[in-house]
Amino acid sequence: MRANIAIRQAWRLVWQIVVSSVLALITFYLVLMLLWFMTRSSTYPRLFLQTLYNSVGQLPIIVLGCFVFFVFYMVLLNWRRFRYYDNLTRSVEHIAQGHFEALVPVRQNNEVTFLAENLNSLVEKLKRSLDEERLAEQTKNELITNVSHDLRTPLTSIIGYLGLIEQDRYRDEVELRYYVQIAYAKAERLKVLIHDLFEYTRMRHESQEVIKKPFNLVEMMNQLLAHHRLMLDGSKMKGELITDLTELRMMGEPDKLVRVFENLLANAVTYGYAGGKVDIYVNHYGGDAVVDFVNYGEAIPSSDLPLLFDRFYRVDKSRTENSGGSGLGLAIAKSIVERHGGSISATSDINATNFRVRLPIS
Structure with a gap:
């Protein structure tokens, strides 16, 4: 694209030179005709022209006259561009004063267009950075x-x-x-x-890459329920793994993902104890493994759902120690899942609350 614009600019320059030269010759010829007409009826102009011709000569006069008109027409043909340069300067000065919501006007398709576009990109990045x-x-x-x-x-x-x-x-x-x-x-x-x-x-x-190891997700869920049986019994709840899969092999950091699932299970026990049970669904959709933690306690208000994974956010605004943990568990879970290239979300209604984790299998 830059090469095309450069070629187009070269042709435009050639066209302006040709047009300015032709117009300069025509204008100079018309001016000479006008002066010749004036000298026929007046003595002083004729004496002035005769003196100028005798002292300078005919060719220099023609060259000088054509050059003056050539410059005039070149400026006239580029006047729109000069005015655009002035607008660019004013826009940059306005932005430099701190008005980062303003943009440099991009109007012409020439070499200055890239400058204007790059300036706008720079302003947007600077605004985003601020x-x-x-x-x-x-x-x-x-x-x-x-x-x-x-x-x-x-x-x-x-x-x-x-x-x-x-x-x-x-x-x-x-x-x-x-x-x-x-x-x-x-x-x-x-x-x-x-x-x-x-x-x-x-x-x-943490900037280090995820060190992935193979593991069986179905086995991990079975072990999760077995290790937290006492917690479930203490809350008078039952936990059940529901899946048609005997195994689901995938790659990841098992110790980090266990932290995610432990947090979701503890969250389901803490806030869904009224429902009496927690169901864990493991499924395989396309290239993703999907794990759902479903409890049947009190519904989470829809206004709170988008904020659940923000740090220190609790649905219970009282912030007493009976209202849950540190408020960082779901934020940590989200960070771990996203480091694995997956996603975590929550839905809730009067029937059930579901926390879904979607992870790429490989």
């Missing part, structure tokens, strides 16, 4: 705020109960053990928060 920087700054502030809140709450409780113990403000050993038990539970929660925060940060900034 937006990302502002978003990153906002995200960092939100992260600090949320982390401070989630870490301060259990830490305050730990300090408070340990302070009571240190001041001997307990009636008997039973109350002492009660205070110690609460402090220990709060410390465990603090450990989970710090671990999830570290894991999320590492997953977001």
Whole structure:
């Protein structure tokens, strides 16, 4: 395309030179005819022309006159381009003042067109970079705020109960053990928060490629249910694997994907205990493995569904420790799934809530 424009520009220049030369000769001829007509009826113009002719000569006058008119017509033919250059300059000055929503006008199909298009591309990338920087700054502030809140709450409780113990403000050993038990539970929660925060940060900034290993997804789901049988029984829930497949071989990082499925199972138990069961469906669609975690508890509001995988987001806005975990589990799960080239989504209605993980098999 650039070569075509260069050829077109060369032909346009040749055409302008030819047209300007022809128009200059015609105009100069007409001017000479006009002057000749004027000298027939006036003495002073005739004397001036005669003096100029005697001192300079006929050929230089013709060349000079034609050159003047040639320059005039070249400028006239390129006036539209000169005006476009002026618009480009004004647009660039306007953008340089910080108006990044403005664009450089792209009107002509010549060598300046690429300059205008590249300037627009540069402005769009700069605007996108500034937006990302502002978003990153906002995200960092939100992260600090949320982390401070989630870490301060259990830490305050730990300090408070340990302070009571240190001041001997307990009636008997039973109350002492009660205070110690609460402090220990709060410390465990603090450990989970710090671990999830570290894991999320590492997953977001990890640049190494996924080291894939072969594994059987159906076997992984069976082991998942077996390892979490006590958790299901403790919540008076049943877990069932529903699939027509005896095995589904695929490539990935099994230890990371287990983290995803453990999180989804724990999430189903925490928020779907009212339904009494969790169904895990494993299917094979095209080149993807699809795993569905379905619980039959309370429905998730439709307004919350798009935000479930944002960090620190909870459907329960109370943010008490009874409302769930750190708020990072689903965000971590999304990062792991996306690193494997897959996707994770959620749907919910009055009948069931379904978290679906789609992973490429190879």
